[in-house]
Structure formats: structure tokens, C-alpha cells
Amino acid sequence: MKKMLKGLGAALCVALPFIAQAPADAATPSATGAADQTLVQRGAYLAQLGDCAACHTAPKGKPFAGGLPMNTPMGRIYVTNITPDARTGIGGYTEADFARALREGVAKDGHNLYPAMPYPSYAKVDDDDVKALYAFFMHGVAPVQQANRESDIKWPLNMRWPLMFWNMAFLEKGAYRDKPGKDVAWNRGAYLVQGLGHCGSCHTPRGVAFQESALDESGSAFLSGALLDGWFASNLTGERNTGLGRWSDEELRTFLKTGANRHASAFGAMTSVINNSTQAMSDQDVAAVSTYLKSLPPAGGTGAAAYTYDPQATKVSLDRPANDAGARVYTAYCMHCHGVDGHGFAPMLAPLAGNPNVLVKDASSLINVTLNGTGDLVIDGVPSPFPMPGFAAVLDDQQIADVLSFVRAGWNNGAPAVGAAEVAKLRQSTQAGR
Structure with a gap:
């Protein structure tokens, strides 16, 4: 993983x-x-x-x-x-x-x-x-x-x-107009995020007519995370657990330029966004995007208490993997990259403890990336050395459900368990035609 x-x-x-x-x-x-x-x-x-x-x-x-x-x-x-x-x-x-x-x-x-x-x-x-x-x-x-x-x-x-x-x-016609009372960087960031960057196309929930529920920060659903084509596009608001609330401005800028930081690594569709788009942005534009995103108030969270790291119960499970089906899979396939402590080796290998995409209620992205892996991040022409492989041919639906349930409960993550039926559904939809 x-x-x-x-x-x-x-x-x-x-x-x-x-x-x-x-x-x-x-x-x-x-x-x-x-x-x-x-x-x-x-x-x-x-x-x-x-x-x-x-x-x-x-x-x-x-x-x-x-x-x-x-x-x-x-x-x-x-x-x-x-x-x-x-x-x-x-x-x-x-x-x-x-x-x-x-x-x-x-x-x-x-x-x-x-x-x-x-x-x-x-x-x-x-x-x-x-x-x-x-x-x-x-x-x-x-x-x-x-x-x-x-x-x-x-x-x-x-x-x-x-x-x-x-x-x-x-459709709301009309080019972006600077918001009074906001500085140049904020308005530039808003223009890029709402316009050319079209971040809301993936990261904003959609209504029954497939319309984005909000097109800018005036709507509470804007960039609060959304399910799209088998992936859950992350919450980009200031939500403290599943959003960017624990990310510093520097960490967000690093992610935009490299696709990884101590909190997360890009996968799925976001990999191509890093490869084709955000890494090429000027430092000034990256800073503007970060300024705007970091200004968004929390939205779309689970209401859980702020995440705090606690490895003790997970360490006990990993010390006796025979007693936990998910721990057995984790020990065999995941631990060498993501670690006993769940911290991984960021930014080369993503952490799982406190990771916003582990904490989110919808586990689609975790299931999808475990089944199918993800493409290489290519930064300045150099592919990432440790891309996530797919385990669809190695692990069955129950094993994937077990290991993801273990990860989502581990290190005090406190996220809901994953069922084998959820894995089977995504396996069928994402493996069709392969």
C-alpha cells in the first residue's frame, strides 16, 4: 500500500x-x-x-x-x-x-x-x-x-x-472579478482555483443534475470533497481532520509543486494534475493558490475531535498479527513501506496515521488505490521511485477490506471499517475492460 x-x-x-x-x-x-x-x-x-x-x-x-x-x-x-x-x-x-x-x-x-x-x-x-x-x-x-x-x-x-x-x-457567465477587501494574492488564487484550475470540478459535491453545488467560497459545499469516477476527491477546506486544517502554507505549496508532503501523497487523478499542471506553476501563483485555499473555512467534516496520534493499540495488534486478519495482511504487504508506526517515510512513502484520506468517511480512494495502484509522479522529468502498486491480483475482496479496516482504525485514525462488498463493487467497476 x-x-x-x-x-x-x-x-x-x-x-x-x-x-x-x-x-x-x-x-x-x-x-x-x-x-x-x-x-x-x-x-x-x-x-x-x-x-x-x-x-x-x-x-x-x-x-x-x-x-x-x-x-x-x-x-x-x-x-x-x-x-x-x-x-x-x-x-x-x-x-x-x-x-x-x-x-x-x-x-x-x-x-x-x-x-x-x-x-x-x-x-x-x-x-x-x-x-x-x-x-x-x-x-x-x-x-x-x-x-x-x-x-x-x-x-x-x-x-x-x-x-x-x-x-x-x-452556468454563471462573466469573468472573475476581484473581491473587495481581499489582497492581490488572495484574488489571484481565487481566480486560478475557481477558473483555470477548475478545482471544484472534482472537489465539490454535485447535485442531482450533475451541477457543482457551489462555484466559489460563498457556498458551504465548495471544495468540501466529492466522489467522482471511483475516487473521492479530497476536502480542500480548512477542516481539521479530512481537509487542509493541519497543513501549513509551506506544506501546501510543497504538495502543489511535488505531489507529496508529510501528510499525503498524490494518487489517482491527482497524479496527473501534479504532473501536468501544478508543478509548472510559478512560485507566485503557487503561493496565491495556497493563500486562497488556506482562507477557506472548515466544511464537510465528520464532526470528530481533532486527530491525535496514538500508536499503542496498533503496535499491540502488529506484535501479534495472527490475532487480527487486517494486521496479518498489513504485516505481509504494507508495513515495509508505511511502517509499524504508520508514519511511512514521507514524502517518499505516504503516511497512514492521521492522513486526511484515511480519515475521510468515504473509503473509495483507499479501495481504488489498493486495487489498482497509481501512476508515477514525475517531477522535473524524474519518476517517483516508489509508486503504489495494485493488489487486485494478489488480495481478495475480504483481505483488502480487512487491511483497510485495520488502517482506518489504526494509530487512532478512528475511521469507519470497510466491507468486502464495497471492495467488490469498486473492483468490478474499475477492472472492467482491463
Whole structure:
């Protein structure tokens, strides 16, 4: 059970270098002009902030050519080609077309995009940043001729015209405006978290119409954690046990840049957010995001007393593993990385004692990462040396339930036990098609 944790965020996987510079066959400075190249470079950075590559580049696919499958409550959709290819991409888009798709979820031909595209967040992106993003996608990305694939959603749920009414009900138009009484760093952080970073897309609970329950800090549900596609995206509020309440500003900034700190390690979808987006942020922007997140009041907690570390009962169980089924599994498969004391070897190997994602009521992320492992964190081009492996082929449902129940009770974590039926359900949904 290496790296059993997650922190901020939400989205999928691809490599950072794809958007760090213009591809060799993209437009050159002589073609677009020196001033335009500055705009293109600015757009490249903004595309990293928006984590565009994570969704629009399929594994082993060409940058931004689409094809990545995404599961929704209605069925599977496939992300579109956003390279400047005139036939299959967005090469025929004007800047106005691009802005409308980005901020309103309406394609050039007038069809509505599914809100899996986080346009309710991108609606807050200002005009200057839209212009820079357009310049990047038109002049800094190589065109790829790759046809878009139709969704697997069945009729009548695949009809798009009802999305007009969804937008009327849930889309708040208008770029972000600075909040009076807040300083420059706070407002910059709010703009990034609510807009380009679209953190709420994963970390905010959704309503019955799949709308985010809140789009900014004025709603108590904002960034309070949410279940999405087999993972529980972490609570990013100041909640003391399951949120960021025990994280210092420096620890949060470290997590954004490296994907790990003494509290947690990124896994699942958050791995790609670190790989493709947050590690590339400027120090100033990382500090702004941290300033904003650390200002959010506690929300979405369990109401439990503040966590305090106590290893004694767990140590007794591990001294006599034959008396505890979960302790037996932990001793055989987990202890060498996460330790008898549950502290792991942070930041290389995640702690389990007091870990926010261990303490949270919903155990989906713990089950998922134990079954399926997680991808490598790749920081400055160097993969993490100890990625969490998957145990789906090694441990049965009851064994995984036993060891996770042991972990969630251990070291005074005090989290609910895990049942074998929960493991079986996630095994079926995440292993399908593998």
C-alpha cells in the first residue's frame, strides 16, 4: 500500500513536456511575429494551469488530439481533438468561437458540450487569458488529423439540446472579478482555483443534475470533497481532520509543486494534475493558490475531535498479527513501506496515521488505490521511485477490506471499517475492460 494518499484536485494523465514549448512543426516566430510568440508562450503557461493536456491527450496519443475516454453518469464520452487541424480539430475556430466553447460550452457548429468539459469554471477566465490560450492552440500546438469519436451514451440521453436548459440553470457567465477587501494574492488564487484550475470540478459535491453545488467560497459545499469516477476527491477546506486544517502554507505549496508532503501523497487523478499542471506553476501563483485555499473555512467534516496520534493499540495488534486478519495482511504487504508506526517515510512513502484520506468517511480512494495502484509522479522529468502498486491480483475482496479496516482504525485514525462488498463493487467497476 505505497502512497496511499491524495490531496488537491481533479483530472487524468499525460506528460508535461507536451505543452512546455511549441512543437517543432508548429508555427515559428517568423510566421507569427515576436509579439505573437510572447502571447503564445503566455498561452502555453495558461494551458498548463488549466491542465488541458490531461483530458485532451490520450495515453500514448499525440498532444491535444483527444480520444481519451471519460466515464459519466450517463455513459462514456470521448474527449475531442483541440489541435489546429482544420478538418478534425479547431483550426476553423475564430477567437470568438474558441471563447464561446471555452466559457459557454457551445461548439462552433452550435452543438452543446457535455459539462464534463469544465466550462462553468472556465467561464471565469478573463479576455486577455482567452486571447493567449487561443494564440497557443492555433500557433503553439501541432495540428493532428484525428477524427473525434461519438459518445457511447444511448438515445435519448445522448441528445444535446437539453443542455441549453442546463446552462440556463447552472452556468454563471462573466469573468472573475476581484473581491473587495481581499489582497492581490488572495484574488489571484481565487481566480486560478475557481477558473483555470477548475478545482471544484472534482472537489465539490454535485447535485442531482450533475451541477457543482457551489462555484466559489460563498457556498458551504465548495471544495468540501466529492466522489467522482471511483475516487473521492479530497476536502480542500480548512477542516481539521479530512481537509487542509493541519497543513501549513509551506506544506501546501510543497504538495502543489511535488505531489507529496508529510501528510499525503498524490494518487489517482491527482497524479496527473501534479504532473501536468501544478508543478509548472510559478512560485507566485503557487503561493496565491495556497493563500486562497488556506482562507477557506472548515466544511464537510465528520464532526470528530481533532486527530491525535496514538500508536499503542496498533503496535499491540502488529506484535501479534495472527490475532487480527487486517494486521496479518498489513504485516505481509504494507508495513515495509508505511511502517509499524504508520508514519511511512514521507514524502517518499505516504503516511497512514492521521492522513486526511484515511480519515475521510468515504473509503473509495483507499479501495481504488489498493486495487489498482497509481501512476508515477514525475517531477522535473524524474519518476517517483516508489509508486503504489495494485493488489487486485494478489488480495481478495475480504483481505483488502480487512487491511483497510485495520488502517482506518489504526494509530487512532478512528475511521469507519470497510466491507468486502464495497471492495467488490469498486473492483468490478474499475477492472472492467482491463
